[in-house]
Amino acid sequence: MNYRIQEVGKKIDVPVSTIRYWQKEFSEYVSPLKTDGGQRRYSEQDLFTLTRIKEMLYLNNKTIEQARILLCNGNSDIGKIDWTTQTILVTGGTGSFGKHFCRIMNDKYKPKVIRIYSRDELKQHEMRQEFGDERLRYFLGDVRDLERLKRAMVGVDIVIHAAALKQVPACEYNPFEAVKTNIIGAQNIINAAIDSGVKKVVALSTDKAVNPVNLYGATKLCSDKIFINGNSYAGEKGTRFSCVRYGNVIGSRGSVIPLFREQQKKGEITITDERMTRFWISLDEAVNLVMDGLSHMQGGEIFVPRIPSMKIIDLARAVAPDCRIKTIGIRPGEKLHEALITVEDGRNTVKYNGMYIVMPQYEWWERKNYINATKLPEGFSYTSDNNKEWMSVDDLRMVISAN
Numbered sequence: 001m002n003y004r005i006q007e008v009g010k011k012i013d014v015p016v017s018t019i020r021y022w023q024k025e026f027s028e029y030v031s032p033l034k035t036d037g038g039q040r041r042y043s044e045q046d047l048f049t050l051t052r053i054k055e056m057l058y059l060n061n062k063t064i065e066q067a068r069i070l071l072c073n074g075n076s077d078i079g080k081i082d083w084t085t086q087t088i089l090v091t092g093g094t095g096s097f098g099k100h101f102c103r104i105m106n107d108k109y110k111p112k113v114i115r116i117y118s119r120d121e122l123k124q125h126e127m128r129q130e131f132g133d134e135r136l137r138y139f140l141g142d143v144r145d146l147e148r149l150k151r152a153m154v155g156v157d158i159v160i161h162a163a164a165l166k167q168v169p170a171c172e173y174n175p176f177e178a179v180k181t182n183i184i185g186a187q188n189i190i191n192a193a194i195d196s197g198v199k200k201v202v203a204l205s206t207d208k209a210v211n212p213v214n215l216y217g218a219t220k221l222c223s224d225k226i227f228i229n230g231n232s233y234a235g236e237k238g239t240r241f242s243c244v245r246y247g248n249v250i251g252s253r254g255s256v257i258p259l260f261r262e263q264q265k266k267g268e269i270t271i272t273d274e275r276m277t278r279f280w281i282s283l284d285e286a287v288n289l290v291m292d293g294l295s296h297m298q299g300g301e302i303f304v305p306r307i308p309s310m311k312i313i314d315l316a317r318a319v320a321p322d323c324r325i326k327t328i329g330i331r332p333g334e335k336l337h338e339a340l341i342t343v344e345d346g347r348n349t350v351k352y353n354g355m356y357i358v359m360p361q362y363e364w365w366e367r368k369n370y371i372n373a374t375k376l377p378e379g380f381s382y383t384s385d386n387n388k389e390w391m392s393v394d395d396l397r398m399v400i401s402a403n
């Protein structure tokens with residue numbers, strides 16, 4: 001649909017003279033067609049861009065120059081997000097991460113609305129009872145269902161994509177299901193977000209996606225690649241996609257601690273290999289990383305937190321100091337050590353405020369945010385065994401008892 005300048009003025013509530021001025025100042029971004037009679041006709045995209053310009057100049061007090069940079073960066077903001085104006089969709093909102101994210105957002109940041117998107121009505125019902133907050137809205141839906149996602153994303157500013165099948169053995173045994181949820185689901189999120197004019201999307205990745213040895217990791221690697229390259233599909237809509245990547249989350253559903261606690265009752269704990277190491281992150285830190293990613297993203301980055309490592313045997317000792325520990329051998333699809341950044345990605349990684357940021361390698365990409373970040377030495381990689389920070393048995397005991 002095409003609009004006359006007067007119609008645009010009415011729609012966005014700005015005088016025609018201002019629209020003419022903005023058109024001159026932002027000529028690369030607003031380009032109405034001309035009729036044979038020389039009259040200008042504005043497209044939906046022009047309308048969308050002019051609305052963003054108005055928002056930046058009038059609501060966010062940006063200068064024309066700053067607004068130009070923001071338009072050039074797609075939808076990335078430099079600096080803080082005003083959460084109170086944001087409508088957020090969290091896929092997998094009833095999971096360990098999703099619930100914690102909602103708790104922190106509601107307590108601290110007070111967003112306009114958070115939409116929870118997941119399949120199981122019981123988990124949503126229980127969450128509704130537990131949270132009782134009217135800012136939270138519950139959408140039943142599957143990430144495999146593009147139409148439903150599009151509906152759920154109407155009017156959404158930010159999407160956090162946390163829905164996934166994440167149990168390694170379940171993904172091995174049901175490979176097509178893992179592909180449908182973790183890969184096709186990712187593709188659907190990208191298409192729905194672009195079509196719905198979402199500004200920013202952050203997808204949750206995992207250390208298992210780095211040099212994957214199991215199907216879960218392989219599907220998450222595909223998902224990461226799909227999100228990073230989703231930026232090239234966004235075109236004029238300007239939707240921006242980035243990932244955050246971290247390792248084991250303390251106390252999340254299906255983590256090793258509940259298993260150790262169960263085994264403790266029988267007096268014997270099984271570990272696969274005494275040398276095994278893992279990264280370790282709390283849910284608070286995972287949520288903070290997502291918030292940092294959202295504030296700093298230009299699109300195409302993978303944000304990785306600088307977190308400690310631990311030895312699995314130390315964790316077993318911390319959970320059950322009096323138990324026998326039996327070594328049962330490494331399982332198929334399991335690694336001795338996990339990696340968050342490979343040497344290849346390390347070349348394109350910078351260190352910034354408690355994070356590593358793996359930057360994309362698009363030809364047109366230029367770093368505009370996190371300008372003070374430092375480059376890493378040649379050969380840098382980040383693995384759970386070459387980490388400089390470690391959790392001792394005592395540290396682990398303290399963290400476990402607090403969770």
Ligand SMILES: NC(=O)c1ccc[n+]([C@@H]2O[C@H](COP(=O)([O-])OP(=O)(O)OC[C@H]3O[C@@H](n4cnc5c(N)ncnc54)[C@H](OP(=O)(O)O)[C@@H]3O)[C@@H](O)[C@H]2O)c1
Pocket residue numbers: 091092093094095096097098117118119120121123141142143144161162163164165166181185204205206207220246247248249250252253255
């Ligand atoms: N936990 C960790 O240690 C860890 C570490 C690194 C990265 N991550 C990543 O972090 C994300 C969140 O993990 P989590 O620990 O919060 O997982 P979780 O507790 O298992 O929660 C998964 C969520 O996804 C939803 N879900 C699953 N399949 C879905 C589908 N097809 N459509 C819509 N929703 C679906 C689930 O609800 P329904 O079953 O009701 O649909 C649930 O709300 C995942 O992407 C995971 O790969 C986790």
